Every structure is written in C-alpha cells, then in structure tokens.
Amino acid sequence: MTNPTDDFYRHLREWFTVFMPRQRGVSPHTITACRHTWNMLLGYVAETRGVPLEHVTFSIINRACIIEFLDHMRATRSWTATTYNQRLACIRSFFRYAATAEPILAIHLADVNGVPQLKTTATPSVHYLTTGAVTALLAAPDHATKTGLRDQFFMILMYDVAARDAEMLALTVGDIDLRRLTVDLVGKGAKPRRLPITSETAAHYRRYTEVFHHDPTADQPLFFTIHGHRKTRMSDDNVGRFVRHHASTARESCTEIPEKVHPHMLRHSRAMHLYQAGMPLALITEWLGHTDPETTLIYAHADTEMKRRALAKTTVGTASPPAVPMWHDRDDIIRRLCGLTT
Structure with a gap:
C-alpha cells in the first residue's frame, strides 16, 4: 500500500514539472504564481494544524482548511476578491489533475469544488504610463x-x-x-x-x-x-x-x-x-x-475611472500593509517537498 503523503507530493511534483509546463504549455510566470499559492497554503497548514509539512495529505487539505486559509489571507494580506478567486482556481486545478491521474482522488476534488468563489464587483486596476x-x-x-x-x-x-x-x-x-x-x-x-x-x-x-x-x-x-x-x-x-x-x-x-x-x-x-x-x-x-475577451475590458473600465477621478479631483489614502507571514513566498518549501532541489 502506498503512503498517502507520498501520493500527495508525487502528484504535486508531477503537476508542477510535467503537466503544467509540458502538457498544458503553461507560462513560467503562471507556474511561479501557483508555486507561491501552494507555499502559502502548506505554510498555513503547518502553522495552524500542527502538521509537519512532510506529513501533509489530501485529506488534510480539505474544504474547511482551504476556506480558513483563504479567509485568513484576506484578513492578513488584504487579498481582493480577484486574488482570492485566482488562488482558489490554482488549488482546484491541482485537485482536478490529481483526480484525473488517479480517479480514487475524485472525492477530494468534489470536496474542494464546494469552496465558493467570491463575487467580484470592483474592476482590477491597470497601472500604465502616459x-x-x-x-x-x-x-x-x-x-x-x-x-x-x-x-x-x-x-x-x-x-x-x-x-x-x-x-x-x-x-x-x-x-x-x-x-x-x-x-x-x-x-x-x-x-x-x-x-x-x-x-x-x-x-x-x-x-x-x-x-x-x-x-x-x-x-x-x-x-x-x-x-x-x-x-x-x-x-x-x-x-x-x-x-x-x-x-x-x-x-x-x-x-x-x-x-x-x-x-x-x-x-x-x-x-x-x-x-x-x-x-x-x-x-x-x-x-x-x-x-477571454472579458479580460480586455479592464482598459475600458480603467479609462472611465481615470476620467471620473479627474472630475472628482479626490485623493484616496491607502492603509499600511499587514505584516508578511514568515512562510510567505517560501519557494524552498515546494522545491524541497517535491524533490525539485538540485
């Protein structure tokens, strides 16, 4: 019988090194963003569940765990609804891959699919030069x-x-x-x-x-x-x-x-x-x-908002960002657990 921990990291390693870059042709930037998401999630599990990283399994990262993680990041990192949904999509993508590679894992995919997305009302800002x-x-x-x-x-x-x-x-x-x-x-x-x-x-x-x-x-x-x-x-x-x-x-x-x-x-x-x-x-x-043509609409919305701000002539202050967790963006977590170190 295989070790469930070994199964989890074996699938995660293959998702990062084979499926995304070779089979899907995903860009290196997208892979990096997904790696950051999993670094943060695994770090959160280790801190809040008291589970050593090397003992994480599919069962541990369940619907409740993912919801708590995403809500925690919204509170401590001021994630927008768009960021929240992007991180959730990355997590779901891995579970879909794992369920396809090993159908018995479909039960975990069904559980993760129960995590609802957030409604996005605000259009992402576009930073551009005159x-x-x-x-x-x-x-x-x-x-x-x-x-x-x-x-x-x-x-x-x-x-x-x-x-x-x-x-x-x-x-x-x-x-x-x-x-x-x-x-x-x-x-x-x-x-x-x-x-x-x-x-x-x-x-x-x-x-x-x-x-x-x-x-x-x-x-x-x-x-x-x-x-x-x-x-x-x-x-x-x-x-x-x-x-x-x-x-x-x-x-x-x-x-x-x-x-x-x-x-x-x-x-x-x-x-x-x-x-x-x-x-x-x-x-x-x-x-x-x-x-997706909808992606391009950000330029129309940004141009409208630029004109609106010019009319209103207001200045919006920003709050100081919260402290960054010590495990945030720890590339070594994924690389070590998935056997990607050289």
Whole structure:
C-alpha cells in the first residue's frame, strides 16, 4: 500500500514539472504564481494544524482548511476578491489533475469544488504610463553604449507590440520580418500571433542586430546574455532591473513617471493608448493574445475611472500593509517537498 503523503507530493511534483509546463504549455510566470499559492497554503497548514509539512495529505487539505486559509489571507494580506478567486482556481486545478491521474482522488476534488468563489464587483486596476512618460522612459538609455542600445530596443519593441515579458524573452532573430514589418510572438498556452511593427521600430532593430548579431541565424535568441561563451536567453530579472533603472533616470526630467515601474506596464500602456486612440476592444483582445475577451475590458473600465477621478479631483489614502507571514513566498518549501532541489 502506498503512503498517502507520498501520493500527495508525487502528484504535486508531477503537476508542477510535467503537466503544467509540458502538457498544458503553461507560462513560467503562471507556474511561479501557483508555486507561491501552494507555499502559502502548506505554510498555513503547518502553522495552524500542527502538521509537519512532510506529513501533509489530501485529506488534510480539505474544504474547511482551504476556506480558513483563504479567509485568513484576506484578513492578513488584504487579498481582493480577484486574488482570492485566482488562488482558489490554482488549488482546484491541482485537485482536478490529481483526480484525473488517479480517479480514487475524485472525492477530494468534489470536496474542494464546494469552496465558493467570491463575487467580484470592483474592476482590477491597470497601472500604465502616459504617452509622455513612455517617451521619457524610451529615451532614457544611452544608446551610444551596447547595454543602452539593447535596453532601449527591448523597451521600444515591447511597447510597440504590447508583448508580455516572457514573449519578448522567447523571441529569436528570425521572428522579426523586416520586409513585412511584422513580429511573431508565442503567447500563453503556446498560442502564436503575428503583429505589425512600425518602421521606426524596424530601424532600431537594424541598429541592434548590427551590434549584437554580427552573423545571425534565425534560431538565435534575440535578447541574450553570455554564459560559458554561449548566448543564452536573457532573464526576466535582468529586464526588471534595467527597466527600473531607466525609469529612475527618466523620472528626473519627467514627473509623470511613477515611483514603481515594471516591464508589464509597457504592455498595459500600449493597450491603453491603443484604446484611447479608438482601436476596438475586440481588436485589442487579438493584439494582446487574450483568450477571454472579458479580460480586455479592464482598459475600458480603467479609462472611465481615470476620467471620473479627474472630475472628482479626490485623493484616496491607502492603509499600511499587514505584516508578511514568515512562510510567505517560501519557494524552498515546494522545491524541497517535491524533490525539485538540485
């Protein structure tokens, strides 16, 4: 007879390492978000149930446990209804996988499916830059240097096609067609889409490749770092660092740039600017590679709220965030229990 604890972590390990990345083609960012959810849930179980992490089973993580965990996080971490539902969806996804892999576990899936979602009334906020702020940010890198040239072209291309960070880092030299002025992106779920680029972006591409791709081949990563004399794809951490750096530089001359700037804001900014320029939401949905058209409605709602705030001219204060539990975002929990450590 197999150990129920072994069954739990075996399925969890296979869900993270096989099902999501290989069978479903889930993006690394989604996998990271799911790992954080399970880190928090397992940490909560260990703290409140007094169960050592290595002894957790399917039976322990039942409906009551999950509801208590989600309610606890709403109270201590100020989770919105949207965040609550996203974390619940991640937990349910694993139980669905486990029940499919081993039908006897369907009883646990039925129990977890009894956890109700919260009604969402507020539309998620969209953090984007004004056109003036984007202009200042794109002009901040010193393109006379190699890294400045790379950083500037990366941000220009990312904004032009409203790409996700992972989509940018997956690009190869052959994905950009200068004759047609297009770029081929691979989005979530390995879904491809072809988007137009401007002639100005194409000119920046030529300058970039003259410096970084002297003898290019179509399958070379477009943005790379050198490791062991080999070109490897640039990391998203590196992108985040140089975007923050150039935002800090641009803020000295442009007060419209907020204190916190991250790469995904370029995607949001382009989508918002396209909407404000009159592009239909249906076309923006295709442009962004959204599977659900409802997702794109955030730009319409955000634009309406922006106008409403301008009329009201009010300032909303924010409360200080609660303390972060000591086990929050502990990647080592999942990695150790699922045997993912190297």
